[in-house]
Amino acid sequence: DAGVTQSPTHLIKTRGQQVTLRCSPKSGHDTVSWYQQALGQGPQFIFQYYEEEERQRGNFPDRFSGHQYPNYSSELNVNALLLGDSALYLCASSGPGLGGETQYFGPGTRLLVL
Amino acid sequence: SQQGEEDPQALSIQEGENATMNCSYKTSINNLQWYRQNSGRGLVHLILIRSNEREKHSGRLRVTLDTSKKSSSLLITASRAADTASYFCATDSNDYKLSFGAGTTVTVRA
Helix, strand or coil: CCCCEEECCEEEECCCCCEEEEEECCCCCCEEEEEEECCCCCCEEEEEEECCEEEEECCCCCCEEEEECCCCCEEEEECCCCHHHCEEEEEEEECCCCCCCCCEECCCEEEEEC | CCCCEEECCEEEEECCCCEEEEEECCCCCCEEEEEEECCCCCEEEEEEEECCCCEEEECCEEEEEECCCCEEEEEECCCCHHHCEEEEEEEECCCCCEEECCCEEEEEEC
16 A cells, blocks of 8 residues: 655756656545754745645645646646745645544655755 | 743653653633754654643653643653654744744753
């Protein structure tokens, strides 16, 4: 039973570029949440997708957007990258439904913006 | 903004000793969860305690929750080198998103 998978594992971009990160949820899960973890800090909630819609959003600008596909996999897109976007991006899945209490995290994508 | 605050920020113990870390939070919660993170990798779920529970055990882990004080503690007994990691508490305020603290870094010395 595969857990949560994320791709790529590492990414280097330059300021102003755009990036897409991908996540496949754990089998049986239909809800995907994204978190940003800056160095030395705890993860910060970006947004959550369920039934292909954004259900919750944290305090992140519109440069951060996402998508969920019918197979429950999800993408996180970040436009006009800033140096401060350098972080570990974590995907978590839960379910079935929004009531799934425990979120299972993937290994993360480490993004470096130069 | 971060809901939880872990204390201490860092902890160094000898193998075989117990490690205790605390978490305080600000608003009412549905549940509180503890996660472990090794070397900046993904988070591993350790234990979940609901707001109507006071204590929970899982193997060498013991978690307590005091909703009147808005605080929780995680005890790791008989620590091992493999317990070296960062530990985070995360609260769920019934809105299906987790709010994390900054974590406690635990180092277990051989």
